[in-house]
Amino acid sequence: MLAIFKREIRSYFLSPVAYVFIGAFFILAGMFFMTGNILSGYPNINGTLSTMQLVLTFITPILTMKLLADERKTRTDQLLLTSPVSLTGIVMGKFLAALFVFFVTVLISLIYVVILFIFGSPSVAELINNYLGFFLVGMSFIAISIFASSVTDSQIIAAIVGFASILSLWIIDWVGGAFSNRIISDIVGWLSIMKRSEDFANGILKPASILYYISFSAVFIFLTIRVIDKRRWSEG
Amino acid sequence: MIEIQNLTKKYGQIKAVNNLNFTVEKGEILGFLGPNGAGKSTTMNIITGFMPSTEGTVKVCGYDIAEEPKEVKRRIGYLPEIPPLYMDMTVKEYLDFVSELKMVDRSKRKGQMDDIMELVKVSDVRHRLIKNLSKGYKQRVGLAQALVGTPDVLILDEPTVGLDPKQIIEIRKLIKALGKQHTIILSSHILPEVSAVCERVVIINKGEIAAIDTPENLSKNFGSSSKFSVTIAGPKSSVVGAIKEIYGVMIVEAHIEKDNDVINYYIESTKEVDIRRPLFFAMAKAGYPILELKSMDMSLEDIFLQLTTDEKGVEQ
Numbered sequence: 001m002l003a004i005f006k007r008e009i010r011s012y013f014l015s016p017v018a019y020v021f022i023g024a025f026f027i028l029a030g031m032f033f034m035t036g037n038i039l040s041g042y043p044n045i046n047g048t049l050s051t052m053q054l055v056l057t058f059i060t061p062i063l064t065m066k067l068l069a070d071e072r073k074t075r076t077d078q079l080l081l082t083s084p085v086s087l088t089g090i091v092m093g094k095f096l097a098a099l100f101v102f103f104v105t106v107l108i109s110l111i112y113v114v115i116l117f118i119f120g121s122p123s124v125a126e127l128i129n130n131y132l133g134f135f136l137v138g139m140s141f142i143a144i145s146i147f148a149s150s151v152t153d154s155q156i157i158a159a160i161v162g163f164a165s166i167l168s169l170w171i172i173d174w175v176g177g178a179f180s181n182r183i184i185s186d187i188v189g190w191l192s193i194m195k196r197s198e199d200f201a202n203g204i205l206k207p208a209s210i211l212y213y214i215s216f217s218a219v220f221i222f223l224t225i226r227v228i229d230k231r232r233w234s235e236g
Numbered sequence: 237m238i239e240i241q242n243l244t245k246k247y248g249q250i251k252a253v254n255n256l257n258f259t260v261e262k263g264e265i266l267g268f269l270g271p272n273g274a275g276k277s278t279t280m281n282i283i284t285g286f287m288p289s290t291e292g293t294v295k296v297c298g299y300d301i302a303e304e305p306k307e308v309k310r311r312i313g314y315l316p317e318i319p320p321l322y323m324d325m326t327v328k329e330y331l332d333f334v335s336e337l338k339m340v341d342r343s344k345r346k347g348q349m350d351d352i353m354e355l356v357k358v359s360d361v362r363h364r365l366i367k368n369l370s371k372g373y374k375q376r377v378g379l380a381q382a383l384v385g386t387p388d389v390l391i392l393d394e395p396t397v398g399l400d401p402k403q404i405i406e407i408r409k410l411i412k413a414l415g416k417q418h419t420i421i422l423s424s425h426i427l428p429e430v431s432a433v434c435e436r437v438v439i440i441n442k443g444e445i446a447a448i449d450t451p452e453n454l455s456k457n458f459g460s461s462s463k464f465s466v467t468i469a470g471p472k473s474s475v476v477g478a479i480k481e482i483y484g485v486m487i488v489e490a491h492i493e494k495d496n497d498v499i500n501y502y503i504e505s506t507k508e509v510d511i512r513r514p515l516f517f518a519m520a521k522a523g524y525p526i527l528e529l530k531s532m533d534m535s536l537e538d539i540f541l542q543l544t545t546d547e548k549g550v551e552q
Contacts (some may be wrong), residue, residue, distance in 0.1 A: 003336035011324055079320035079381065082284040083337045084309040232287045234247070 133200020319378025
């Protein structure tokens, strides 16, 4: 697993992928921080991070599209699957590599926090909570778009499927709101990963929500492993 | 070393591999021969654990691939048909990655890496990106990858494909040398390669074993008759008459007329008798000197064609 993690990290930072991801993130984050915090004099980061979740919808699939689709296309999956590494190890190595790039991005974005502290006095607990929620949402996006990368050998299709999957998570939220029936909208709301992120944005820490995001990611990692294993049986 | 029993692989209704049975002894180089689509790669992919079989078992060094895949994978080096190379890495980085993947001891890694690069002759390109290497070098890096961790078993799927003749000879030599320490299964559709390198040959066609033997035995035992090409000086009709009288001769044909009375004959006899001695004495007695006598064993090509096509073998 460690070997795969290290290889992917190397590959991310030697190819333009990581820089495109981080660059795109900060071009937009910079604009939102400028308008949302600096120009409007708002001392909390939550608004900017919430908007950045929308940006993640577009850029996360770019980060993960290569991970599994390209292994299949170049047939390097034959090396990985005939090495003494478990399938879980392979997928986790790749997942953690993508998560690491995202983590680095989040770390860099702490510069905004520094700016907020220079010009104001935001609540530390609330900030940590905001960032935790943002990171967990990003992690879920990575898990779902890695799954997208496992279903095809084309990077473009992987990116589009990933994007469509994440977008559908947003749409579930809107659909839930459209139901007049209270029970249905509650169920849909419970499924919605966006609704839960609002709690974090509002400074409410619910352990159930943390568990929810971790389980959400675990389910998609599991599905990814199943897809690859299933293909071993059916394809030649 | 490798035991394969009742191995069957189905893709839907199609049987890619049907009930294969064979074993490979320690230190043996086994050739795996068959036309394209015969099931060679499928079989290799199952042995290496890349894909599971529908039925049957594969055991490598006593470990079942379905039950203890890690133990098996630890002992196998695999060069697939398309070498699994990461184009964005240099040769050294790639081989380092593979040795980490194959859990080679950190202390042994460097020495082993140098040995392997020396052996397959990629030392001089170790710092170049794999994507910039020629096909021949890529193939060698693929082979180097299979050697990492000095596995007991090497599975090489068409290792010489795409190389130039000089490289092919080098790689063959290398494989022969490797055969001293490793058990090797090598697939190919190039027949001289198999007869040059392998100690035993499995001919596979439409997913089934058509023949399994040493290259020599295959060419000796195959076909129902022995064939000879003889050049004799003497009048055609009486020579043919004299040959036909020899016990065991089935067919005599005048092949090429070289001079007036120097004629090349094609003779087929039953396999049980060697007609060469009686032929000599018969011709000597009749006063027709034999200028040339050549036994025509079936080449591996003939056997291969006979086994893998419905037509009869190509006559010479």
